[in-house]
Amino acid sequence: MTDYKKIRYKDKILGNVTNLLIPLISIVLSILIGGLIIMGMGINPILAYTSLLEGAIGSKNAIAETLVKTTPLILTGLCFAFAFRCGLINIGAEGQLYMGAFLSVVAGIYLVGLPGYIHIPLALFAGFLGGGLWGLLTGWLKVRFGANEIITTVMFNYLAIYWVSFLVSGPLKEPPGNFPHSAQVALTAQLPRILEGTRLHLGLLVALLAVLLYYIFLWRTSRGYEVRVVGQNLNAAKYAGMTPEINIMLIMFIAGGMGGLAGANEILGIQKRLLETLSPGYGFDGIAVALLGLNSPIGIVLGAVLFGMLRSGGNMMQMSAGVPIAIIYVVQAMVIIFVVSGQMIKPANRTKVRILLDKIMHHAKS
Amino acid sequence: MLSDNSFIPIITNFLGTDLRTATPILLAAIGLIFMARSGIVNIGAEGMMLIGALAGAAGSYYLGSAWLGLLTAMLFGGLIGLLFAYLVVTIKASQVVIGAAINILGLGLTTAFARIIFGINTAPPEISSFQIVPIPFLSQIPIIGPALFNQYILVYLTLLLVPLTYIVIYKTPIGLNIRAVGEHPKAADTLGVNVFRVRYGAIIFGSVLCGAAGAFLSLALLNFFTEDMVTGRGFIALAAVIFGKWNPLGVLGAALLFGAGDALQFRLQALDTSIPYQFFLMIPYLLTVAALAGFVGKATPPAATGKPYIKA
Numbered sequence: 049m050t051d052y053k054k055i056r057y058k059d060k061i062l063g064n065v066t067n068l069l070i071p072l073i074s075i076v077l078s079i080l081i082g083g084l085i086i087m088g089m090g091i092n093p094i095l096a097y098t099s100l101l102e103g104a105i106g107s108k109n110a111i112a113e114t115l116v117k118t119t120p121l122i123l124t125g126l127c128f129a130f131a132f133r134c135g136l137i138n139i140g141a142e143g144q145l146y147m148g149a150f151l152s153v154v155a156g157i158y159l160v161g162l163p164g165y166i167h168i169p170l171a172l173f174a175g176f177l178g179g180g181l182w183g184l185l186t187g188w189l190k191v192r193f194g195a196n197e198i199i200t201t202v203m204f205n206y207l208a209i210y211w212v213s214f215l216v217s218g219p220l221k222e223p224p225g226n227f228p229h230s231a232q233v234a235l236t237a238q239l240p241r242i243l244e245g246t247r248l249h250l251g252l253l254v255a256l257l258a259v260l261l262y263y264i265f266l267w268r269t270s271r272g273y274e275v276r277v278v279g280q281n282l283n284a285a286k287y288a289g290m291t292p293e294i295n296i297m298l299i300m301f302i303a304g305g306m307g308g309l310a311g312a313n314e315i316l317g318i319q320k321r322l323l324e325t326l327s328p329g330y331g332f333d334g335i336a337v338a339l340l341g342l343n344s345p346i347g348i349v350l351g352a353v354l355f356g357m358l359r360s361g362g363n364m365m366q367m368s369a370g371v372p373i374a375i376i377y378v379v380q381a382m383v384i385i386f387v388v389s390g391q392m393i394k395p396a397n398r399t400k401v402r403i404l405l406d407k408i409m410h411h412a413k414s
Numbered sequence: 415m416l417s418d419n420s421f422i423p424i425i426t427n428f429l430g431t432d433l434r435t436a437t438p439i440l441l442a443a444i445g446l447i448f449m450a451r452s453g454i455v456n457i458g459a460e461g462m463m464l465i466g467a468l469a470g471a472a473g474s475y476y477l478g479s480a481w482l483g484l485l486t487a488m489l490f491g492g493l494i495g496l497l498f499a500y501l502v503v504t505i506k507a508s509q510v511v512i513g514a515a516i517n518i519l520g521l522g523l524t525t526a527f528a529r530i531i532f533g534i535n536t537a538p539p540e541i542s543s544f545q546i547v548p549i550p551f552l553s554q555i556p557i558i559g560p561a562l563f564n565q566y567i568l569v570y571l572t573l574l575l576v577p578l579t580y581i582v583i584y585k586t587p588i589g590l591n592i593r594a595v596g597e598h599p600k601a602a603d604t605l606g607v608n609v610f611r612v613r614y615g616a617i618i619f620g621s622v623l624c625g626a627a628g629a630f631l632s633l634a635l636l637n638f639f640t641e642d643m644v645t646g647r648g649f650i651a652l653a654a655v656i657f658g659k660w661n662p663l664g665v666l667g668a669a670l671l672f673g674a675g676d677a678l679q680f681r682l683q684a685l686d687t688s689i690p691y692q693f694f695l696m697i698p699y700l701l702t703v704a705a706l707a708g709f710v711g712k713a714t715p716p717a718a719t720g721k722p723y724i725k726a
Contacts, residue, residue, distance in 0.1 A: 085523075085526070089526075089527075089530050137457075137510050137514075139457075139514065189703065189706075189707045192707075193706070193707035193708065195703065195706040195707040196653075196656065196706060198457055198510065198649075198652075199649050199652055199653045199656075199702065199703075199706060200703050200706060200707075202646060202649045203646065203649070203699040203700075203702050203703045204699075204703070206645070206646055206695075206696070206699045207696055207699055207700065210692040210693075210695050210696050211692070211696075213692050214690050214692035214693065217690070217692075218690055332518060332521075335514055335518070336518065339511060371526075372525060372526040372529045372530070374521070374522050374525035374526040374529075375522060375526050376522070377518050377519070377521050377522025377523075377525070377526075378519060378522035378523055378526065379522075380518050380522070381515045381516070381518040381519035381522060382519075384511065384512075384514070384515035384518070385501060385507075385512065385515050385519075388501075388507040388508060388511050388512065388515075389501060389505045389507050391507075392505050392506055392507050393505070
């Protein structure tokens, strides 16, 4: 190996180590702070966290439930990360999820007489389209009128949630109409279970497939390269003859589509019908998932598993230790704060680590 | 058809409600003006208002006075502002990402602690809240009197803050420093302005106002704390700052417009119509999007917006 290659190799390893270290340290610190707050509530944090772990991975069913929660989190994580990679802040995953759920329910109920292998992909696609168009609309508002997407995506969350609330108490309400929810989607549109005796469904594979597509699109296609450049430097992209306007709309469409797919998965795999309380906040969790995973494909999956554990274990913690499940939001916020701050102090540390490593190598040689 | 003599009370009533619903948006937006003028984008206003709302209700609950509740809310707003300032000014982390984290933090802390403080299944406890204080004589003026001068003291104070903010920002050395730091921090630094100190000050003062805005929700507009009660007003305040072009007078107009959306929504819900209530609830959000998209024209934020200052 030439010296140059050696240095590059060493740099790559170091980069990967620090990339892993920052999220890991952040998680530990956040959990500690969460523990302090739990103590402040007068509850034993050890008891709280053991019940959380038991609820998250204590049994076959617990693990399956964790993965059930992981599924939408992967997709809402992708939803945020896709836009973030391209310099856009999409806080609209929750609304995009609801719009995806809406169209997938329409496809699931009204398309009848299809075999499952056609009906399921169609209903999933409808979900993608629902979220995608909702995202596209905010992208268009930005490109055409300069409307800040951070604010419009938040406003669109409320619009989508009220729209679904209207649908399930109005046009889509299941007859005779005693409850505010829609009818069930056709059996042919329901995602099959993939682990016997649990609620784990095929949606997990759909989410993993989406991660693969995320990777391929951004790192293996020229359009993906273009949108990443637009994200990093708008002026450079314009100078190079790229059209940021089209890319912004395309990205908001795909990002929204990921959120929509999260909604479709929830409908076709778990709820089977449209409800007002479809999501406990998966859209907002996606922000933390993406930032913890440093917007990388593998990072997003791992982040989603962690927050899936917090969601499924959090229920158990609330029941047996009396800690409000909302505490997991505090942990999420702390994780974001530590990861982002950690990245800011990374370059200095990296040099320090390298100097240390060089010294060790030097000693080893002599 | 509305007859002539019922029309005027409706206008008065609507104006009064508008002013009340505009106040929390305006109060937070004035706080955001100070931050924005110093080059700081704070999308965490929503979370800061939530923390203010709970701190206000809890302060009033424990200390027995709405004013002490308001002080508690301002104190907690300032503390969360200090955290925000440390992260974005000193550590230089992304303002938008930290803002998003503050929102999540606010939601988590308030939801968890509201249950601890007030219990889960009980009816909302009695807390002492703000009362409407009519101003003698002025409140007797026809039409606008009862709307403008029959309000909470916090409404009067917030309205007073508008010209005060205008004077501070455009006519005082402090304001000049804030604007210089927001437009060209390096030049300001060269001229001896302490960029970090100005930004810390702007952020903490702005966050105190966001906390107060939250307290107005829980101690005046609604009289108790409910989970996630800010419902987008922090973002609407941010939109009001952009729509008002970073100018206190423009922001007042924007806040009154967005408040009118809220007031209209309340009013229409009370009417017996066949239109589903969800569409009324959508009005404030639709109005905000329409304002951002349609009428904003060329809105240019301060030049150094969102960029951390790295001292050479």
